[in-house]
Amino acid sequence: MNVFSHLSEVIHREIEELCGAGALPAGLDLSAVQVEPPREAEHGDAACNAALVLAKQARRKPREIAEHLAERLQERTEIRSVDVAGPGFVNLRLTDDFWWARLAELLATGPGYGADDLGQGQRINVEYVSTNPTGPLHVGHARGAVVGDALANLLSHMGFAVTREYYVNDAGAQVDTLARSVHARYREACGETIGAIPEGLYPGDYLVPVGEALAARDGRRWLEEPESVWLPEVRNFAIDAMMGLIRDDLDALGVRHDVFSSERALVAEGRVDDAYASLESSELIYRGVLEPPKGQRDDDWEPREQDLFRATRFGDDTDRPLRKSDGTWTYFATDIAYHRDKIERGFADLIDVWGADHGGYVKRMKAAVAAISNDSATLDVKICQMVKLLDDGEPVAMSKRAGRFVTLRDVVGEVGRDVVRFIMLTRRNDAPLEFDLRRVLEQSRDNPVFYVQYAHARACSALRRGAELVPETELTPAALAGADLTCLDDPAELDLIRRLCQWPRVLAGAALAHEPHRIAYHLQELAGAFHLLWTRGKDDARLRFVDAERPAETRARLALISGVRIVIAEGLALFGVEPVQEMR
């Protein structure tokens, strides 16, 4: 049960009955009525703003509405007390019995607690990573990869039918550059002396084995041919090699996709022409000349008539070109076709996870989605800000131009997949992220990965200990659900139960807002409440989790611990992180 949804339903019903009884006018709009955990614990277990939001439309004083509502809520058995506070908040305090029943419910559900059917099978497409197939992934890419993957996990957990997608930019000039770079390495592999890699080609060493593999497959046949002959062949070979590299990188991170969509295929199948024709038939394309861009050196600028998409009709700042001067499509044009393709495949909800450098494209892409779907599809773009890589507080130099950048593989090798994944989710996507290679391995309070993992390990440890000292009890969650929990009456214990019971609400909020980082914060708070209780047991023997002299209390406490373990494990699973059983 989502406690807050439950209370919200109860309150909605009570208000409607108040309307029916004439205490309030009929036909009130209750959409703004909310029940949420109050910031201050003294305000109770749940607070409702109904009286404040309804006062105006009901033309009553907030406190008067609150008093009416409080009077009715008082009658309910699960509610211990109701207070009208401040300007008209209705603060609810639930009985201990209610909370114990929720803990039992959590245990009876076991893994999957908090899962819901919010999405009701609604299809949603999450596109992430989508880096150009020109080299290995670096740490910056890891952020988008993890955010997209965790978001997809979360949405799937909450009842959405999620498709995880990677858009392969295998058309355009950059893959030609890739092909030329590989050809240089190929000549090298064939025994030619190539010297320094020419300016404008990719210099990275990762292309050396690709050149060698090409030589091994095709021998010397591309040495004497003109570029126009070898380029398409080498390009295909190189793209395959790069995608293999990228997939391996993603594997190392535990990130997977259901669909890889090829830009080249999209163009070849005429899908861009289709999208163009569709926009044209809606009279959203015209021949026009754009203003020169300001604030940057524009030596080469000359006014030119182009095919322009009326993006300004949909909130963009300027209309956008669809064709380059050589007649080929712009990146934006193929991207429109790609998003149109997603919509035609039956997705009304699209999420794109992009890097910070694409921030300027959000408006035009949203405009395009609105245009091609007649406003029936939504696009949410999650921009992931930069990752600042540090080593014990000192910035780690990264230079893509010199072909020297910290690869994802290096970082995963250094600190492990789980650490990378968790850290990438500890910030809002639009806030920059510091990633300190040294600090994320520290075993201390300020390392969130450790702190949460340690709580899980401690819970496991106590359960192991319980199995030793009270061998006659079964300690599976299902068995513990039947325990007598009434001794869990210490404020710290009840506080922990309440936090566990917020899990469904946290998941729902994170899923609807597309904000997986909220889970990381909740896990940290939960771990904190658990660590606190653990230490309390040192001062106060009555609160110790495992005590062979008192098997009934031990059973109840192990039930609580089992709940903690389940929720932390659930959260980590959504993040794709393996919970640890013990710290070493």
Added chain:
RNA sequence: GCGCCCGUAGCUCAGCCGGAUAGAGCACUUGAUUCCUAAUCAAGGGGUCGCAGGUUCGAGUCCUGCCGGGUGCGCCA
């Protein structure tokens, strides 16, 4: 010049479609270990929520204008 993101404690950041006395960690000061892992916990100080207006019963949150930082700006992707 324009767009987008950000501006909250000394530092790094939360703050959930506006809600009550603005929170956490780090750092600093002090304390807790014969006992389930002290790899932890507790207590304390620390704020004009960038600035100024506005909307509202109520603004860190919404609107407008400034200031500061980041990022991007026809045919590159």
